[in-house]
Amino acid sequence: MLLVAYSISMICAVMLFIALSMYFHKRFKRQTVSLFMLGVFFFLSAYTFKMAVAFWIRFTSASGGAALYATLKSTAWAVAQIGTTLGLVVLTYLMYTKGQDIFMSLPRKGKNAMLTLDQVKLKSMPRMSGLHPVLEAGTVALIERCYARGVPIIVTQGLRTIAEQDALYAQGRTRPGRxxxxxxxxxxxxxxxxxxxxxxxxxNGSSVSWDMTRDGDQDGVADWQEVIQxxxxxxxxxxxxxxxxxxxxxxxxxxxxxxxxLLAGRQPTGVQMDAAYARIDKLQGEAEQPMTAQEKKDFEAMQLLIKAQAEAALNLSNRVTGLEKAAKLPEIPKWALPACEAAKAAGLLDTTANGSYDFYRMVTILNRAGVFKKGAK
Ligand SMILES: [Zn+2]
Structure with a gap:
């Protein structure tokens, strides 16, 4: 029974090791590693070692052994226990300090290696907490969009507490500095x-610059201006x-x-926030990958279809207007009144009310042609 439990643990540990090594392989390539995952890795290693020791103690003690052997066993057990405890402490600490999201960036090998977007974003993470959610979304989008233009930026200041602001205000006034x-x-x-x-x-990923003329991506536009745009x-x-x-x-x-x-406690309204989010999302949506040839073709076909539909709708609307004109009018148009009177006087029509546009037109034409006069004679 115990053997089965050991075997299952062993299999799980091996599977986790495989998954973790794949994760680390990927992460080391991108040169950023989650501290939490490192903690997990450490704990799992210690735990597996502990299990191996337990296994060893359990299945070899039956034969007894020399004193040295026994000491070795207890030392191994103690090491394993300390290891797992340490791993658990690290994981608990990271979890409860919200440190599970901390990433560690590793030094790059090549000097001119381009910073990855992840690396650039991570640099700004410490300054992002406490930002208004819209600002946070806008800042993430800004970092991404500048990066896409070849201009990595870093957020050097985000939320500043009132005490921090007071201290900053004192600088150059009651305290040294500019x-x-x-x-x-x-x-x-x-x-x-x-x-x-x-x-x-x-x-280099660690130095920053406020040089407003710098053109790091050499596109002829100062990086600073690109960011502002x-x-x-x-x-x-x-x-x-x-x-x-x-x-x-x-x-x-x-x-x-x-x-x-703001001092009075007012906040952006939901409507304002939605509008701001929509603006950010719209830009970010446009930034999605350019269309492939097939997508372009589909898009053009769709545009043609929409155009055809618009034309059909226009035709329909014209027809409706025509039909409306042909329908009965609520009163006799002024221009048709003399003709209608003439027609009635001629005894050709009992009533001329509720005729259609075409009816009144016809009556007028007939009247001009002298049809009703003749009839009257
Ligand atoms: Zn500022």
């Missing part, structure tokens, strides 16, 4: 998670557009709320 902000605590959109600051991320398209306002104190790395979404509104 003045970096004109906003006291509560008077910056950063304090509400509605602003971010960015910098250009250099290819993308940011504005996503609905951000740029601090570089301010007139009094230009804050070039600063991007914000205000939803029309003034700082006084």
């Amino acid at each position: 003045i970096v902000t004109n906003a006291r605590g509560g008077h910056s959109y950063h304090n509400y998670g509605l602003a971010i600051d960015f910098a250009l991320l250099l290819p 993308e940011a504005k398209a996503l609905g951000f306002e740029s601090g570089g557009d301010w007139t009094s104190f230009k804050d070039y790395p600063h991007l914000q979404m205000t939803f029309g709320l003034r700082l006084a509104d």
Whole structure:
């Protein structure tokens, strides 16, 4: 019975090892590894070792053994136990500190190796927490869109607490340093998670730059401008557009709320948030892969179909208008009144009410042709 349990554990452990090694193989290629997965790997190794020791103790103790042998066994057991405990402690710690999402980026081999999008995104992760959800979505989209244009960026500031803002305000005033902000605590959109600051991320993946003329992707457009373009398209306002104190790395979404509104506790409305999300999603949707030849063909066929349908609808609408004209009119048109009177006077018609457009037209034509006069004579 115990043997069966051991065998099942062994098989599971081997299967997990295979899956994990595949995961790590992939992850090491992308040069980022989840700490949590490393923890899992460590725990599993220790656990498997412990199981092997247990197995060893269980099935060899029957024969007894030398004192040295027994010491060896208990040492191995102790090591295995410490290992599993340590693994569990690490996993618990990561879990309860929300550290399960922490990724570790590994040093790259090639100096000029392009940073992966994942790596670029991870760099900004520490500054993303606490952002307003729309800002978070907008910032992720901004990082992705800039990366796609060959401009990796990093978020250097996101949510700033009021205390942090006060400390920053003191800099250059009551404390040493140069003045970096004109906003006291509560008077910056950063304090509400509605602003971010960015910098250009250099290819080494660790240095940043605020050089507004740099053209790292050599496309003839300054990287800084490319970022600002993308940011504005996503609905951000740029601090570089301010007139009094230009804050070039600063991007914000205000939803029309003034700082006084925010201080009073007002929040962006659901409608405003939906509109902002829609704007971001629209851009991101357009960024999906370009159409293949077949998709293009299908798309053109669909456009033709839509055009044909529109024409058919127009024809239909014209016919309806025609039919409406042909239908009975609620009153006799003024232009048909003399003819109708003439027709009645001639005794040709008892009533001329509720005729159709064509009827009145015909009566008028007949009247002009003198038909009713003749009849009257
Ligand atoms: Zn800022």
